[in-house]
Structure formats: C-alpha cells, structure tokens
Amino acid sequence: EIVLTQSPATLSLSPGERATLSCRASQSVSSYLAWYQQKPGQAPRLLIYDASNRATGIPARFSGSGSGTDFTLTISSLEPEDFAVYYCQQRSNWSWTFGQGTKVEIK
Amino acid sequence: QVQLQESGPGLVKPSETLSLTCAVSGYSISSGYYWGWIRQPPGKGLEWIGSIYHSGSTYYNPSLKSRVTISVDTSKNQFSLKLSSVTAADTAVYYCAIQLWLHHFDYWGQGTLVTVSS
Numbered sequence: 395e396i397v398l399t400q401s402p403a404t405l406s407l408s409p410g411e412r413a414t415l416s417c418r419a420s421q422s423v424s425s426y427l428a429w430y431q432q433k434p435g436q437a438p439r440l441l442i443y444d445a446s447n448r449a450t451g452i453p454a455r456f457s458g459s460g461s462g463t464d465f466t467l468t469i470s471s472l473e474p475e476d477f478a479v480y481y482c483q484q485r486s487n488w489s490w491t492f493g494q495g496t497k498v499e500i501k
Numbered sequence: 502q503v504q505l506q507e508s509g510p511g512l513v514k515p516s517e518t519l520s521l522t523c524a525v526s527g528y529s530i531s532s533g534y535y536w537g538w539i540r541q542p543p544g545k546g547l548e549w550i551g552s553i554y555h556s557g558s559t560y561y562n563p564s565l566k567s568r569v570t571i572s573v574d575t576s577k578n579q580f581s582l583k584l585s586s587v588t589a590a591d592t593a594v595y596y597c598a599i600q601l602w603l604h605h606f607d608y609w610g611q612g613t614l615v616t617v618s619s
Binding site: 439488 | 562603609
C-alpha cells in the first residue's frame with residue numbers, strides 16, 4: 395500500500411499570505427494525485443486532480459505541482475474561507491489512499 | 502450536476518452489519534463511472550473503503566476487504582455498502598462519492614454518521 399505523508403501537520407498563517415503544503419508518496423504515483431479541502435461539518439471538496447488540474451469552480455489562487463513522489467499544493471494568497479484541512483489522495487494498483495491532512499489555521 | 506445522498510441507520514450494535522445506501526440524482530449509474538465509499542472517524546482523517554464500477558466490478562481496501570461488500574442497483578439508481586462484524590472502531594462519518602475519472606473523487610454526498618454501540 396502506498397503511504398502519503400503530508401507536512402506540516404498544521405500551518406499558521408494570516409490572510410493574504412502564501413500557503414505551501416507538501417505531500418510525499420512512499421513510491422511513485424505518477425501524476426495520479428488529488429487535493430481536497432474540508433471545512434468543519436462538511437464533506438471534502440475536490441480542488442486539484444492529476445497533480446495540477448483545478449477542478450470545476452476552483453479559484454485560480456489554488457495550484458498544484460509535482461510528479462512521482464513529491465507534490466505541492468499552493469494557495470497564492472489566503473482568503474478567510476481558505477482556512478480548513480487539506481488532504482492529498484492517490485490511486486495506484488486499484489487502491490486509493492489519503493494523506494493524514496494539513497490544517498491551515500489563522501495566525 | 503450529479504448529487505449523492507447517503508442513508509441508513511445511525512446506530513449499529515457491535516458484531517452486527519452496517520448497511521448504507523447512496524442515492525444518486527442527476528446522472529444514471531448504468532451510464533458509467535466508478536462510485537466510491539470513504540469514511541472518517543470523528544476527529545480523524547479520511548479512509549477509502551471501496552469502489553464499484555457501474556457494471557459491478559468492485560475494489561476494496563485490503564484492510565477491510567474481508568468485511569466489506571459494495572453493490573449497485575441500477576433500477577433504483579443507487580449503490581450500497583455493507584460492513585460486517587462492526588466494532589467501535591467503525592464509528593465514523595460515511596461518505597459516498599462519484600469518480601468521474603477513476604483516480605479521484607469528484608463529488609461527495611454530505612455524509613452520514615454511524616455510531617457502533619450497544
């Protein structure tokens with residue numbers, strides 16, 4: 395099973411700042427890496443798929459990069475509604491796994 | 502746009518079987534795509550349970566495979582999850598989702614909390 399490790403566990407930033415979240419896979423997942431945002435009491439929402447493609451309706455301030463084992467989600471300028479938990483997810487060999495999450499909190 | 506809605510008992514006794522249904526609207530399951538179940542224990546992260554193709558092919562999390570059955574009912578446009586021999590560790594919010602391109606989960610239901618307790 396491929397393990398996804400996200401860092402940091404918590405990111406304390408102010409609105410307007412840039413957020414950089416990391417996701418590392420225990421082995422190559424090619425570009426089959428997605429990112430989700432989850433707010434309290436809500437279902438996760440797909441942000442990025444195939445490492446760098448924004449999902450429908452996702453603002454341009456969200457961007458994804460990487461391939462193989464190292465991936466990054468960048469939020470260029472944090473808006474108040476962006477403070478949430480972010481998960482990465484991969485699919486390989488007919489098995490899907492999630493990272494443990496990064497919480498982006500208001501500093 | 503496709504919408505998904507989970508339903509089922511909110512309380513299940515230990516050793517019994519958890520049964521949930523995901524009703525799909527805005528799209529016909531028989532037309533294609535993969536459909537998945539994911540769960541989230543209170544205060545914890547996300548865990549993939551399994552996925553099913555519209556034709557019935559299934560894929561399960563190896564850690565749950567012996568206890569999980571996912572099926573699809575195209576006549577009712579819904580798919581279902583059964584998890585047997587539940588324990589308190591199975592207490593979680595259970596989500597259903599559509600996988601438009603297989604690799605990720607595009608749209609999710611709102612989730613339903615299932616508590617395992619006597």
